[in-house]
Amino acid sequence: MNSLRLYGRYIATSIRSQRQYPTSLIMTSIGAFAATITDFIGIWALFARFRRLEGWGFGEVALLYGIVSVSFALADGLTRGFDVFGEQFVKTGDFDRLLVRPRSTVLQLLGYELRLTRIGRLGQGILAWGVGVHLSQMAGTATSWAILAFAVAGGIALFGGILLLQATLAFWTVESLELANTLTYGGVEAGQYPLDVYARWFRDFLVYVVPIGCISYFPVSVVLGRLPVMPYAFAPALGVAFLAVALRIWRFGVRRYTSTGS
Amino acid sequence: MSHIIVEDLTKTFRVAERGDGPFGFLRRRKREVHALRSVSFSLREGELLGVIGPNGAGKSTTIKILCGILEPTSGRCEVGGLVPWRERIRHVARIGAVFGQRTQLWWDLPVADSFALLSDVYRVPPTEYRRAFDELVALLDLGRLLTTPVRQLSLGQRMRCEIAASMLHSPRVLFLDEPTIGLDAVAKLAVRDFVRVLNRDRGVTVILTTHDMHDVEALAERVIVIGHGQILADGTLASLRQNVLGERRLRIQFAEDVGDLAIPGTNLRQRSGRSVELSFDPRETPAHTLIAAIAARYDVEDVHVDEPPVDEVVARFYARHELEAR
Numbered sequence: 001m002n003s004l005r006l007y008g009r010y011i012a013t014s015i016r017s018q019r020q021y022p023t024s025l026i027m028t029s030i031g032a033f034a035a036t037i038t039d040f041i042g043i044w045a046l047f048a049r050f051r052r053l054e055g056w057g058f059g060e061v062a063l064l065y066g067i068v069s070v071s072f073a074l075a076d077g078l079t080r081g082f083d084v085f086g087e088q089f090v091k092t093g094d095f096d097r098l099l100v101r102p103r104s105t106v107l108q109l110l111g112y113e114l115r116l117t118r119i120g121r122l123g124q125g126i127l128a129w130g131v132g133v134h135l136s137q138m139a140g141t142a143t144s145w146a147i148l149a150f151a152v153a154g155g156i157a158l159f160g161g162i163l164l165l166q167a168t169l170a171f172w173t174v175e176s177l178e179l180a181n182t183l184t185y186g187g188v189e190a191g192q193y194p195l196d197v198y199a200r201w202f203r204d205f206l207v208y209v210v211p212i213g214c215i216s217y218f219p220v221s222v223v224l225g226r227l228p229v230m231p232y233a234f235a236p237a238l239g240v241a242f243l244a245v246a247l248r249i250w251r252f253g254v255r256r257y258t259s260t261g262s
Numbered sequence: 263m264s265h266i267i268v269e270d271l272t273k274t275f276r277v278a279e280r281g282d283g284p285f286g287f288l289r290r291r292k293r294e295v296h297a298l299r300s301v302s303f304s305l306r307e308g309e310l311l312g313v314i315g316p317n318g319a320g321k322s323t324t325i326k327i328l329c330g331i332l333e334p335t336s337g338r339c340e341v342g343g344l345v346p347w348r349e350r351i352r353h354v355a356r357i358g359a360v361f362g363q364r365t366q367l368w369w370d371l372p373v374a375d376s377f378a379l380l381s382d383v384y385r386v387p388p389t390e391y392r393r394a395f396d397e398l399v400a401l402l403d404l405g406r407l408l409t410t411p412v413r414q415l416s417l418g419q420r421m422r423c424e425i426a427a428s429m430l431h432s433p434r435v436l437f438l439d440e441p442t443i444g445l446d447a448v449a450k451l452a453v454r455d456f457v458r459v460l461n462r463d464r465g466v467t468v469i470l471t472t473h474d475m476h477d478v479e480a481l482a483e484r485v486i487v488i489g490h491g492q493i494l495a496d497g498t499l500a501s502l503r504q505n506v507l508g509e510r511r512l513r514i515q516f517a518e519d520v521g522d523l524a525i526p527g528t529n530l531r532q533r534s535g536r537s538v539e540l541s542f543d544p545r546e547t548p549a550h551t552l553i554a555a556i557a558a559r560y561d562v563e564d565v566h567v568d569e570p571p572v573d574e575v576v577a578r579f580y581a582r583h584e585l586e587a588r
Contacts, residue, residue, distance in 0.1 A: 259333045260275060
């Protein structure tokens, strides 16, 4: 059985496990939607007061916000195994169990759980996205939608990469997870606003180091007609590149684990 | 040809220790821990090896290296022609591993679902899976457990399922790390019986680590004792016994009060009323001569000759090598 089909089996298994506790599943999802929608309402309130931010109105920012939120919700839902890696696999030694199976460790961690409750944040993201499409000057062409779909794909890869790096840290220490959270949640926050509001150095950081701007700001600017298609529509590829680098670092971490056993 | 070869295996960990004071984590000191020092042994296909030794002696490190989880600092190790840590995926597809304290089953799912998923993980073809599944279910009497979620199983039931899970892909080598820990007597016997069938009837090579000497007594023709990262003994349990505590014990129930006992070639171990326990060396004084001599002098009701319990043998061996038993 190839990896993709095995992944499908893992996910089916995970869904069956979660269905054992349906009430918890529904309540947690609703809770996540309520908590994150409050955040979005905060943005609306901000724009109701100030109208525009560095040339961006509420509709445009809602579009940015939606892309980032949808990407993050999907990445977060898919990578529960990375999230709990330090606590559930390294500390307990259960990572050994993954190593004695003839499959890649990343595949096994991806298959650990598909977090259905992330549908709450996903719902919020789709809502914000819809508001953005409705209120902004986005060109409703197939090309625009393709660019945004690519942006989400790049975003999933980027956030997946960040979460994988967070998991990799656990090979060295289980104490620095707070630092990694700064990158994930901080990244989500930062990506939800146009790059124009940030200082130069931070803008560069969000483009070249942790390319959150590349998966939100650039493609959204393209569909709003503010930046040319070339090369900005292809900026989300940097998210994929980020994931590739994260995978290399992960492999390095695994090698360290197998040589130190801790 | 040897199926498993371990030669001069050495594993040194560098452990970071916090320095003193509130900022101690900034001044970490490295300390070297020698988990294995030049361990060598080899195993033929179909052998059953018991590995014993106190906690921290190097048992788990050895098993982890053999399973491809750990890379040794130096030395050679091959299992069926593969170097475990270098060709991990190919290697682990051919071995089975049960870690007594860790589950490989999905907690919230029925046992059968875990088995099906594992057969996909190990790429077992459907017909072969069916055959292995039916066989294991029959051998381990799992029929009634298959639809039960794993979290509802007793430890003994779960362990039977764990072992079945590790055999679904019909590995030729099985690693069992403390498979009987915490099990009740009935479950222990079931596990031992099954391991015996796998080894004797199927020719599966088994490496078993345990703290339960009865596992070793029941299963292993060969035992390795590891301590301080070294192999301290490698041979049959009988030869270990011979080396460490070769004496026999003679329990006698006299039919009369015997007063002071002085029987040449024996030491008095215990006495309460008319029942006496003596120890003797069977190589100097054969048991039948001793019993005949005693029966000629006293009125004897019952006699019983026994070896010292295996736990005592091992405890004596650990003490001799200054090993801390847990």
